[in-house]
Amino acid sequence: MEPSNLEFRYYLAVTYVRLKKYAEALEIFEWLIKRDPKNYFKAYFDIASVFSSQGLYQKALDTLNLAEKADPNSARVYLEKGYVYKNLKEYDQAIVSFNTARELDPKETQLVYYMVAAVDLEREEFKNADLMFKKAIDIAPQTPLAQSARQTLPVVEQAAWNRKPWYLTTTFNWGYDDNVPRDALGEITGGPLSRGLGVGDQFQTFFLTGGYKFLNRKDMEIGAGYSVFSIGYRDWTENNVTSLSPHLYFQGNFHPVYLRFQYEFSYFYAGGKKQGINPPVYLTFANNSYAKLRMQTFMPTISIIEPYGLRSDINLSYQMKNYLDGVTADASRYGADITQSYKIPNTECYPRVGYRHAYEQSGDSPSIYSYHEVFAGISSPIYWGITGDISFSYMRTDYPEFFFTKRIDETYTLGITLNRYLIERLLLTFNYLHIQNNSDWVNPIPWEYSDPYTFQKNMYILSITYSF
16 A cells, blocks of 8 residues: 555554554544545544543544544444543543434443443442443343443442441451460460460350441542450460450541551450350350450551552551559560562462561560561462462571570461352461471570470361351
8 A cells, every 4th residue: 555545544543552652643543534525524532542542532532522423323432532531530421422322323222231230339339330331231231242231230239238338347357276375365466476385275265346438439438337356265364365345547548559557446455264064155255354454556457459459458557565463574576578469360279489587575684575577478269269379487586584494486487378258258268387496496494494485386277257
């Protein structure tokens, strides 16, 4: 073809678009409209598409307004204007444009219903979005557009559930620990692994958290709530812990960055008394317990959704611990961790690596510690709706003033998790943990050669979680 051939020039411009040489493409498209406006009316849509691809939606709309003047009865003009208005978040105008396209060309009815539903979903008019997707399906149930609408209906339901002004989630665990910790409260509040008692025991935990969102927008939430946690052992009831924790939070959803700041005030009770011979429920919920700890926690978190399936999660925390037993010294703890995850293309497989650090300052010198932890893991669907996760971590903990000497522990942890939704929002989970703790501590009592800080343990936990 010769360069004077208009069709040749049109496809040359299309090629420039694919090569992202937008200036050259726009020059040709505009020339074609001036040269032969009737046969190259389609160039208006190409120009609008170029502007939209660059995020220049107002320029795209201006171009389509020119196309509307050139042919006010073109249904496609109004369809394209609907897309641009949607991108501009001018949702009412988008729906007017889509409906005008349907009036001009009834063959576009299914597409219009689908796009109106998409607009309503984006502006969180969930009931109408559900209705319009169903109407789009009814027009022609076998088309690819109808299939897409069917796949989107659960998304509408989930989005509506996520946007409700209240939240409530509860978890119940049953487990077995073959080496019960001496300091269950310390581990629960973020401390390193404590030495074991050398005996095994069954335990149960209960967790309930709920609250209300005072500000409940798509891009921002502010809310307050209350959490209850309790762990109870069948035999070693002195290790029972119960906490009551009101909290306040702010969350900003500014894609691709998501921010959250949460403040918690927690009141911990420790100890308990066995209520009977092997009762079916080991939880005592602070019955026969004593007030042990008041703790304030400040937790800023940042999540960043990155290109190429990458995601970064950064968590910071600061805790102020005020012990109430008259024996344990007050403490403050600083913590930070970062996790980098990756979604393997065309799969639901997510490998991850991360690093965690914490430092606790205490008025009791042997309780001062800092640790560095590296970890890696991978989660993936397995079969029958079961998702599996395997992780490994290595942690080095330094106790700089451990009874007039320095102590260093190295902890290796292997974790395996299997979970499956039994019904919507009812999650069944099984966890297995194998932990090996090695310590360089030397017993100062010469006739006692054992090192109580070198030990291993296994934990088996079955959990059921429901979100209301």
